[in-house]
Amino acid sequence: MSRVAALLRTPWFWALVGIVVLLVINTIKDPGYLAIGVNPNTGMMTGNVLDILRVSAPIILISIGMTFVIATEGIDLSVGSMMAVGGAAAMQTLSTLAEPNSVPAMLQAIGLAVLIAAVLGALNGILISVVGLQPFITTLVMMMAARGIARVITGGQNTNARNEPFRLLANGQIFGIPTGFVIAVVIVALVAVLMRRTALGLMIEAIGINPQASRLAGIRPRPILIAVYVLAAVLASLAGVLNVAEVMTVNPSSTGNLLEMDAILAVVIGGTSLAGGKFSIIGSTLGALLIATLNKTVVFLGVPSAATPAFKAVVIIALVLLQSERIRSLVLGRKKPQSTAPVAPAAATQDSKEVVA
Amino acid sequence: MTTAHTLAGGAPAAPELPQAQEARATGFARFWQRGQGFLPTLIAFVLLLGMLIYAEIAYGRVFHAGTMSDLLAGAAPMLILAVGMTIVIISAGIDLSVGAVVAFSSVAGVMIMNLGVGGWLGVLLMVAFGALFGLASGVMVQHFNVQPFIATLAMMFLARGLASMLTTDVVRAPEGSPFEWLATKWKIYDGPKVNDFTVTPGLLIAVVVVIAAMYFMHRTRMGRTVYGIGESESSAQLMGLPVARTRVWIYIISGASAGLAAVVYTASVQGSARNVTGLGWELDAIAAVVIGGTLLTGGAGYVLGSVIGVLVLQTLRLIITKDGTIDPQYLTIITGAVLLAFVLLQRVLVRKRSQT
Numbered sequence: 264m265s266r267v268a269a270l271l272r273t274p275w276f277w278a279l280v281g282i283v284v285l286l287v288i289n290t291i292k293d294p295g296y297l298a299i300g301v302n303p304n305t306g307m308m309t310g311n312v313l314d315i316l317r318v319s320a321p322i323i324l325i326s327i328g329m330t331f332v333i334a335t336e337g338i339d340l341s342v343g344s345m346m347a348v349g350g351a352a353a354m355q356t357l358s359t360l361a362e363p364n365s366v367p368a369m370l371q372a373i374g375l376a377v378l379i380a381a382v383l384g385a386l387n388g389i390l391i392s393v394v395g396l397q398p399f400i401t402t403l404v405m406m407m408a409a410r411g412i413a414r415v416i417t418g419g420q421n422t423n424a425r426n427e428p429f430r431l432l433a434n435g436q437i438f439g440i441p442t443g444f445v446i447a448v449v450i451v452a453l454v455a456v457l458m459r460r461t462a463l464g465l466m467i468e469a470i471g472i473n474p475q476a477s478r479l480a481g482i483r484p485r486p487i488l489i490a491v492y493v494l495a496a497v498l499a500s501l502a503g504v505l506n507v508a509e510v511m512t513v514n515p516s517s518t519g520n521l522l523e524m525d526a527i528l529a530v531v532i533g534g535t536s537l538a539g540g541k542f543s544i545i546g547s548t549l550g551a552l553l554i555a556t557l558n559k560t561v562v563f564l565g566v567p568s569a570a571t572p573a574f575k576a577v578v579i580i581a582l583v584l585l586q587s588e589r590i591r592s593l594v595l596g597r598k599k600p601q602s603t604a605p606v607a608p609a610a611a612t613q614d615s616k617e618v619v620a
Numbered sequence: 621m622t623t624a625h626t627l628a629g630g631a632p633a634a635p636e637l638p639q640a641q642e643a644r645a646t647g648f649a650r651f652w653q654r655g656q657g658f659l660p661t662l663i664a665f666v667l668l669l670g671m672l673i674y675a676e677i678a679y680g681r682v683f684h685a686g687t688m689s690d691l692l693a694g695a696a697p698m699l700i701l702a703v704g705m706t707i708v709i710i711s712a713g714i715d716l717s718v719g720a721v722v723a724f725s726s727v728a729g730v731m732i733m734n735l736g737v738g739g740w741l742g743v744l745l746m747v748a749f750g751a752l753f754g755l756a757s758g759v760m761v762q763h764f765n766v767q768p769f770i771a772t773l774a775m776m777f778l779a780r781g782l783a784s785m786l787t788t789d790v791v792r793a794p795e796g797s798p799f800e801w802l803a804t805k806w807k808i809y810d811g812p813k814v815n816d817f818t819v820t821p822g823l824l825i826a827v828v829v830v831i832a833a834m835y836f837m838h839r840t841r842m843g844r845t846v847y848g849i850g851e852s853e854s855s856a857q858l859m860g861l862p863v864a865r866t867r868v869w870i871y872i873i874s875g876a877s878a879g880l881a882a883v884v885y886t887a888s889v890q891g892s893a894r895n896v897t898g899l900g901w902e903l904d905a906i907a908a909v910v911i912g913g914t915l916l917t918g919g920a921g922y923v924l925g926s927v928i929g930v931l932v933l934q935t936l937r938l939i940i941t942k943d944g945t946i947d948p949q950y951l952t953i954i955t956g957a958v959l960l961a962f963v964l965l966q967r968v969l970v971r972k973r974s975q976t
Binding site for chain 2: 338354390395396397403404406411412418457496524528570571573574576577579584
């Protein structure tokens with residue numbers, strides 16, 4: 264089994280191909296698409312690619328949270344609403360503080376957003392692991408409830424506030440790279456170290472493969488499940504903070520609306536199966552980047568943004584079909600049973616490579 | 621309890637009076653077995669009655685012919701959606717595309733009628749559009765091994781995007797379209813003043829769909845195969861059941877019922893259609909199915925339960941509008957809380973029964 268074939272079988276490879284294809288399409292439309300310049304007025308780097316990185320940050324954060332939930336064979340439909348809660352809590356805090364334009368105020372706002380989200384996430388986790396409700400229906404309830412909570416926090420209005428450091432979270436740059444993206448990458452790296460350098464990642468996968476067996480093997484599923492849902496909620500609230508920091512306004516009805524579907528897509532594109540038991544952090548990150556690129560591409564090509572979902576659908580269908588065994592055996596010209604046996608070790612080495620990375 | 625009873629009743633009875641004992645035991649055991657499966661649905665029904673009685677006591681004028689006919693007529697599109705969703709969920713799948721398919725079907729149908737296609741042909745095409753989306757999901761799920769969640773999510777995006785490409789404005793059906801007939805109110809019972817019990821053809825369609833689905837699920841081979849697939853796909857395969865064909869049909873049925881729901885809904889809003897219709901309806905339908913006692917893991921559930929689930933959601937809406945003092949910000953919180961209460965109660969009661 265050659266290295267190329269192994270790469271073709273890596274699910275996130277196709278996400279990477281998707282990103283490149285979209286960028287090529289954009290470059291054909293406008294040869295200067297990839298150019299990066301400096302805005303003389305602000306001294307900041309500008310460019311379409313940097314813009315994609317900037318808008319990808321919230322999607323990356325919620326996708327990473329979703330990855331671990333899905334790895335435990337769960338699903339979290341509430342992350343979009345949780346973004347609204349995080350954004351609403353942060354904005355409301357800033358607008359009521361006496362001295363809103365300072366770093367402590369920013370930290371206070373973010374701290375409160377994370378705290379509220381953590382409580383709601385823990386509620387999700389308790390209902391699922393202790394009470395034994397199905398994740399789909401539990402988080403569906405939370406999706407409705409959290410949207411309402413966000414509205415209650417702001418009193419049903421769009422709250423805006425002024426705080427320069429907070430605004431720079433989404434609009435600033437560190438060595439030319441958008442701050443939000445840097446924050447997202449740092450968080451992803453921290454989470455990756457936590458998951459892959461400790462046994463936590465393995466335990467999550469074990470629960471996803473077989474909850475009973477993992478319990479018999481000495482893993483206590485309850486604290487891990489609760490932690491996974493708390494992590495998803497906290498990352499979603501941070502995504503909400505980045506989202507509202509961009510325009511310094513929160514609209515509790517539309518912030519994060521339907522983004523849970525984007526997160527699930529990013530995770531699936533990255534090769535994490537909805538059946539649980541396996542996750543790929545790199546894959547989800549690339550999946551999120553693909554979705555951000557797609558969103559920007561559709562706008563760039565001049566298609567009305569209401570029609571964006573159709574293009575998303577085309578990309579998803581293409582990717583899932585490319586990942587399916589039937590198409591693969593057609594393309595590679597091999598029969599299914601022959602290809603699975605020799606590939607298994609290759610896939611295993613691929614996994615261990617990811618662990619190192 | 622089930623196992624304890626059969627052990628106590630069946631095992632010692634065998635040596636002495638096998639005939640009489642066994643008949644009694646199986647009779648009761650069978651009843652109990654059925655009761656186990658039916659219990660969540662029964663609980664939902666009792667809770668629905670409780671909600672209606674509460675609304676009657678608190679606000680009055682609920683058990684009135686007029687209120688009831690509005691309640692039922694308003695529930696008609698969701699009833700049709702929930703029936704399709706029940707079949708998908710019993711097969712251990714899920715269909716997230718129905719809300720978007722309703723939007724596409726209604727927009728496309730109305731535009732086709734405006735192009736001069738005969739009214740009833742247009743209605744038929746609306747159902748066919750839904751079935752086509754279902755066919756695409758079914759083929760992806762069955763033949764390309766895509767998870768139902770992802771396949772139908774893709775269809776959701778596709779249908780919503782196509783509907784938005786067709787138009788982002790409100791489109792209206794031409795004069796004399798079948799929608800007008802479908803929304804006529806037939807007086808069944810002429811009460812005093814406006815208190816009439818009326819039925820629309822749209823509601824009758826919903827009732828026919830419910831009855832047809834019950835017949836399909838309980839009396840046809842394919843319907844029983846759906847339960848088989850939901851319980852254990854590999855067992856169904858090994859038994860020689862036509863899993864592949866059935867699975868594709870399940871999604872076609874779900875898509876077609878979304879198309880039909882689009883017809884009924886468009887009629888109920890005087891033949892106008894928008895690309896943002898049906899946002900989140902798939903989640904409402906899933907919630908109704910779950911309230912009705914169908915397990916999301918598949919293999920168990922009843923169409924009638926989902927009917928009760930839809931009525932519960934509709935009654936909740938009725939209570940909220942009747943109350944009128946509830947802050948709109950709290951609406952989704954209350955809906956979520958009621959849904960949670962239902963699921964929790966079912967969980968507690970069913971677990972208690974199976975333990976004792």
